[in-house]
Amino acid sequence: MGSHSFAPGSSALAVLACFLSVAVICNGGTTSPFVRKIWPSVDMPFDSDVFAAPTGHNAPQQVHITQGDHVGKGVIVSWVTPHEPGSNKVHYWSEKTGRKKHSENTVVKTYKYYNYTSGYIHHCTIKDLEPDTKYHYVVGSGHVRRQFWFVTPPEVGPDVPYTFGLIGDLGQTLDSNVTLTHYQQNPYNPKSVLFVGDLSYADDHPLHNNLRWDSWGRFVERSVAYQHWIWVSGNHEIDYCPEIGEYTPFKPYLHRYEIPYRESNSTSPLWYSIKRASAYIIVLSSYSAYAIYTPQYVWLQEELPKVNRSETPWLIVLMHTPLYNSYNYHYMEGESMRVVFEPWLVQYKVDVVFAGHVHAYERSERISNVAYNITNGLATPVSDPNAPVYITIGDGGNIEGLAKNMTEPQPEYSAFREASFGHAIFDIKNRTHAYYSWNRNNDGIATEADSLWFRNRYWDPVKESS
Ligand SMILES: *[C@@H]1O[C@H](CO)[C@@H](O)[C@H](O)[C@H]1NC(C)=O
Ligand SMILES: *[C@@H]1O[C@H](CO)[C@@H](O)[C@H](O)[C@H]1NC(C)=O
Ligand SMILES: *[C@@H]1O[C@H](CO)[C@@H](O)[C@H](O)[C@H]1NC(C)=O
Ligand SMILES: *[C@@H]1O[C@H](CO)[C@@H](O)[C@H](O)[C@H]1NC(C)=O
Numbered sequence: 001m002g003s004h005s006f007a008p009g010s011s012a013l014a015v016l017a018c019f020l021s022v023a024v025i026c027n028g029g030t031t032s033p034f035v036r037k038i039w040p041s042v043d044m045p046f047d048s049d050v051f052a053a054p055t056g057h058n059a060p061q062q063v064h065i066t067q068g069d070h071v072g073k074g075v076i077v078s079w080v081t082p083h084e085p086g087s088n089k090v091h092y093w094s095e096k097t098g099r100k101k102h103s104e105n106t107v108v109k110t111y112k113y114y115n116y117t118s119g120y121i122h123h124c125t126i127k128d129l130e131p132d133t134k135y136h137y138v139v140g141s142g143h144v145r146r147q148f149w150f151v152t153p154p155e156v157g158p159d160v161p162y163t164f165g166l167i168g169d170l171g172q173t174l175d176s177n178v179t180l181t182h183y184q185q186n187p188y189n190p191k192s193v194l195f196v197g198d199l200s201y202a203d204d205h206p207l208h209n210n211l212r213w214d215s216w217g218r219f220v221e222r223s224v225a226y227q228h229w230i231w232v233s234g235n236h237e238i239d240y241c242p243e244i245g246e247y248t249p250f251k252p253y254l255h256r257y258e259i260p261y262r263e264s265n266s267t268s269p270l271w272y273s274i275k276r277a278s279a280y281i282i283v284l285s286s287y288s289a290y291a292i293y294t295p296q297y298v299w300l301q302e303e304l305p306k307v308n309r310s311e312t313p314w315l316i317v318l319m320h321t322p323l324y325n326s327y328n329y330h331y332m333e334g335e336s337m338r339v340v341f342e343p344w345l346v347q348y349k350v351d352v353v354f355a356g357h358v359h360a361y362e363r364s365e366r367i368s369n370v371a372y373n374i375t376n377g378l379a380t381p382v383s384d385p386n387a388p389v390y391i392t393i394g395d396g397g398n399i400e401g402l403a404k405n406m407t408e409p410q411p412e413y414s415a416f417r418e419a420s421f422g423h424a425i426f427d428i429k430n431r432t433h434a435y436y437s438w439n440r441n442n443d444g445i446a447t448e449a450d451s452l453w454f455r456n457r458y459w460d461p462v463k464e465s466s
């Protein structure tokens, strides 16, 4: 596929539509003319620099961290040792005190997948850290000690500024590497990643070659060993493959990524919540049951009333499959979950819903489609100040390539869409304002291809304009 293909027709159409209709109808909906990617959609070869294993016998690799409790005072440190279990200990000390501590609160897991056998996957949960503090930590022992650091989030509170990064559907192609590089160079200096699902795309290889899970772990270590990434499961985490005797959904993902789900009284690592600074983050599972009476439904029903906007003004929901999507890829796949959950998203004034799955970028207007019932025919989204903005950020750049085919004309609810790879940041300033910005890989990191000043739905529900 052409690396610089162009879709002038659609943009011309959008511009024409703007001239012909009143502003209220047009709503500024833009289909960007850029349809761009840089490289062919193939995974980087195993001998690429980004996949290099650390030297030394049994050295810890694939080091990654995530939040380890509900409020951000805990961390889960994970790593893989290839040949033997090795040390269970994480040594750590805060830069403030320098006092050395260690934790052995470690679970070691292994799994088999067809003819693949994993290394020793360690998950060490450390609690009661000081807020807003830099910690150094060491995994491994003897001559294969490896040292990293992270900064704990500030204490939860309503006006605490905090900058999140957003990455989805990353995979391990040359495009993925550009996305990660741009993320790391982002001038807003994002502090942790909200990752909206589809990590390694190992399942796109014969027999779901799980060596691609390992190589992905080594690829992203350069960020996730230093920053908490908050995980969401996607369809490429399911790894359900009865043809080769693999019947347990999410087996590789759930062995490799430890989630603090019990801390939010969830019964599954596939849905959970955390507080971080001034944000309350709810993670949902597009590929688990969510209809009435199911565990996820019951959990979310009990969870939403717990969110105290005086404590965490920003209510962010993450899922893999978008509820609003105007691309011809995965079109309406989120519809059944939308029908079940959208009334709650509006009722509880969710600020923003981030999703992935569609390998492109899209941002919606604040709209809802909850009036519809089977007899009234009101099946059109309407402008709704209580509704979230829906953002599809599945544009990390994976082996499956770019989603370029859009529904035409662009629906009114779609504010901006573009088929390019990239990432975004959500930069919370205080309880009323957050700055959102999307970067496309093809331009310099300082170029903002789409941006919006978010106004908090609870404290300051005025209309935004980009
Ligand atoms: C697993 O089986 C495949 C296909 O037969 C083969 O190519 C691969 O080398 C095997 N891997 C291991 C670890 O045995
Ligand atoms: C990936 O990106 C990093 C950082 O820009 C660079 O050092 C590395 O050489 C890249 N690797 C490949 C295979 O492109
Ligand atoms: C979980 O449930 C327990 C027992 O009902 C309760 O004390 C605790 O506050 C709940 N935690 C969260 C985060 O909702
Ligand atoms: C909500 O949070 C505020 C600020 O932390 C606190 O003062 C208030 O008691 C909380 N409300 C409830 C119902 O817990």
Ligand SMILES: *[C@@H]1O[C@H](CO)[C@@H](O)[C@H](O)[C@H]1NC(C)=O
Residues within 6 Å of the ligand: 373, 374, 375, 376
């Ligand atoms: C469907 O909507 C119509 C019009 O708003 C309303 O009169 C009717 O009661 C609704 N039916 C149900 C089952 O909610």
Ligand SMILES: *[C@@H]1O[C@H](CO)[C@@H](O)[C@H](O)[C@H]1NC(C)=O
Residues within 6 Å of the ligand: 328, 405, 406
């Ligand atoms: C785009 O998607 C539509 C609907 O699935 C399909 O009919 C059409 O052929 C596709 N166009 C291209 C260029 O792939």
Ligand SMILES: *[C@@H]1O[C@H](CO)[C@@H](O)[C@H](O)[C@H]1NC(C)=O
Residues within 6 Å of the ligand: 429, 430, 431, 432, 433
């Ligand atoms: C919140 O942040 C916005 C954007 O930086 C600023 O304009 C506004 O004055 C701030 N509000 C308060 C109460 O500080």
Ligand SMILES: [Fe+2]
Residues within 6 Å of the ligand: 169, 198, 234, 235, 236, 320, 356, 357, 358
């Ligand atoms: Fe997906």
